Every structure is written in C-alpha cells, then in structure tokens.
Amino acid sequence: MSAPSPDEPAPRTRGRTLDHAAAVYDLLAPVMTLGQEGRYRKLAIRLLNPQGGDRVLDVGCGTGILTRQIARRLAGAGACAVGLDAAPKMIAVARRRAASLPHLRFDVGVAEALAYGDASFDGAVSTFFFHHIDADLKRRSLAELLRVLKPGGKLIIVDVDVPSNWFGRLCAWSGYWLFKQEEIRENIRGELRRALADTPFREVSRVAHFSGYVTVFQAVK
Ligand SMILES: C[S@@+](CC[C@H](N)C(=O)[O-])C[C@H]1O[C@@H](n2cnc3c(N)ncnc32)[C@H](O)[C@@H]1O
Numbered sequence: 001m002s003a004p005s006p007d008e009p010a011p012r013t014r015g016r017t018l019d020h021a022a023a024v025y026d027l028l029a030p031v032m033t034l035g036q037e038g039r040y041r042k043l044a045i046r047l048l049n050p051q052g053g054d055r056v057l058d059v060g061c062g063t064g065i066l067t068r069q070i071a072r073r074l075a076g077a078g079a080c081a082v083g084l085d086a087a088p089k090m091i092a093v094a095r096r097r098a099a100s101l102p103h104l105r106f107d108v109g110v111a112e113a114l115a116y117g118d119a120s121f122d123g124a125v126s127t128f129f130f131h132h133i134d135a136d137l138k139r140r141s142l143a144e145l146l147r148v149l150k151p152g153g154k155l156i157i158v159d160v161d162v163p164s165n166w167f168g169r170l171c172a173w174s175g176y177w178l179f180k181q182e183e184i185r186e187n188i189r190g191e192l193r194r195a196l197a198d199t200p201f202r203e204v205s206r207v208a209h210f211s212g213y214v215t216v217f218q219a220v221k
Helices: 025-032 037-048 065-071 088-098 135-148 166-179 182-188 191-197
Strands: 055-059 080-085 104-108 121-127 149-160 202-210 214-220
Touching: 037 065, 037 121, 037 149, 037 202, 037 214, 055 065, 055 135, 065 080, 065 088, 065 104, 065 121, 080 088, 088 104, 121 135, 135 149, 135 191, 149 182, 149 191, 166 182, 182 191, 191 202, 191 214
Parallel strands: 055 080, 055 121, 080 104, 121 149
Antiparallel strands: 149 214, 202 214
C-alpha cells in the first residue's frame, strides 16, 4: 500500500468528486442507500467471488469499505484489491482505514483514463459511482474497465437505475432534486443500461433490483 499523501493533487475530471464529503461520507451513505449498502456489498462480493491470487479493481471506491472486504478474501502471490477514486481526500481516508491489511492498495485516479495495463484485473466492481459521471464519461469508463479486465473477467455495477415502482421513483427523483445532479437523471432515464448494452461486454444482465431504483448489473469480458 502506498504511503498516505493528503496533498496528492486532484486529477482533472468532469465527474462529481466527493473531497468535500470525505470526512462524513460513511455517516451519510447509509441515509442515501436507506441502510441497504451492506446488502449491496455482500451481493457484489458473492457475484464477483474474489479469491486466491485475484486482482480486483473497485472504481469510485470512496472510503474503501468494499475494497477492504474484497482484500480480506484474497491470499497468495499477486493478490491485490485496488481501490481507485478521483477524490484525494476519500483515498486518504481509505488508506488510513486500511491500516496494515495485506493485498490492498488505494490509488487516486479517474475511471475514464485508468493508469493500469490491458488485461491486468480478474474482476472489477463499482458501487454508486456511475451516477457521479455524465453520459460520455460512463461510456469511456466502461471502455476502460473492459480494457483492464482479463478475458472472462467479471464486472459488477451497483447503481441508481430506471425506477420500477412508485417508491423507487420517489427515491430516485428525490436524489435528483436534492442534488440537482443531471448524472442521476441520466441513470433514471436508462443511460447506464444503454451504455453497458452498447459495449462489447458479454452476458450483460441485471441480476438484482432493490428498493425500486437500485440495480445490480453483471457483465463478462
Ligand atoms: C457516491 S460515491 C461511492 C463510493 C463507494 N463506492 C460507495 O459505494 O460508498 C462516488 C465516488 O465516485 C468518485 N468519483 C467521481 N468521479 C470520479 C471519476 N471520474 N473517477 C473516479 N472516481 C470518481 C467520487 O469522488 C466518490 O468518492
């Protein structure tokens, strides 16, 4: 794991980064996800099934809770859970909490231009990241995820999606109006689904849907 460097510069991105919320993010997230985030993470890990010497990328990792949970399942040479976020303060929190956990690294960087080699990860995951980037960045980030995954590698995405009932519509549109976040509206209108369907990823499916507005997507390179 790299040494904490709170002064690491923020990379340029149009994504909505959360440097300003890093200190309180873990208190706010359960409110935003109606206390369901533990279930989403559990399912994401079950679907990814990280093990042994796998290398797994968590994009838009925030304070790195899911990245740490993945790292705990890894063992052996080459194993690594890598958490990436464009907000240096989020990464600083993630690094502090990582303490001495092995097989774990946190990088400051942007999903739309990943600084990793082709076919360098066995699996990739992102939870509640895609509603922080616009339609063009969604497509560029998916292309990058495809590039860095090994053939057969799995991608799991958990995010705001097209609402399927009145409760989901209420939650999703409240999120949009609260933050006036166009990227949320794009997800509500199906942009993430379309972007994923337009990639060369295979076996793209929606494996679960929660609270009428959160979908768990699965795709294979
Ligand atoms: C809502 S948080 C999700 C954090 C975590 N995955 C979770 O489920 O709690 C979205 C994260 O995406 C990050 N982000 C925004 N634009 C980004 C970009 N272009 N590349 C990487 N991360 C970005 C933000 O800084 C923020 O930490």
